[in-house]
Amino acid sequence: MFKRSVFTFLVALCGFALAPAALAHGVLKDASPAAGAVLDTSPAQIRLQFNEALEASFSKITLTDAAGTVLAMPAAQVEPGHPDVMLLIPPALASGAWQVHWSTLTRDGHRSKGDYSFKVK
Numbered sequence: 001m002f003k004r005s006v007f008t009f010l011v012a013l014c015g016f017a018l019a020p021a022a023l024a025h026g027v028l029k030d031a032s033p034a035a036g037a038v039l040d041t042s043p044a045q046i047r048l049q050f051n052e053a054l055e056a057s058f059s060k061i062t063l064t065d066a067a068g069t070v071l072a073m074p075a076a077q078v079e080p081g082h083p084d085v086m087l088l089i090p091p092a093l094a095s096g097a098w099q100v101h102w103s104t105l106t107r108d109g110h111r112s113k114g115d116y117s118f119k120v121k
């Protein structure tokens with residue numbers, strides 16, 4: 001019962017404190033490759049760091065090419081030891097523009113998503 005009330009309190013606190021700024025949840029803090037990057041070679045990994053710990057099974061990354069086709073590849077993983085980081089090891093990416101689409105469920109229950117693009121020369 002105590003635990004439950006603490007949980008309720010925390011949920012309420014999170015809601016009250018951040019309700020006016022819903023975008024403060026699951027914010028992308030750092031991305032590699034960065035948005036707008038122009039790379040000489042295909043990136044070895046796509047690493048996205050968020051401001052909150054992620055629920056691995058409900059957080060994902062997809063890549064689409066310039067034509068909007070979704071690239072088939074293994075699912076993104078939460079990086080071991082870094083619950084706020086999602087890591088994707090893509091196959092070799094062809095030259096051109098690539099769009100990164102991410103969606104997250106953070107451990108406090110908030111969903112968030114976004115996209116950005118980079119280029120491979």
Ligand SMILES: [Cu+2]
Nearest residue numbers: 025106108110
């Ligand atoms: Cu949150």
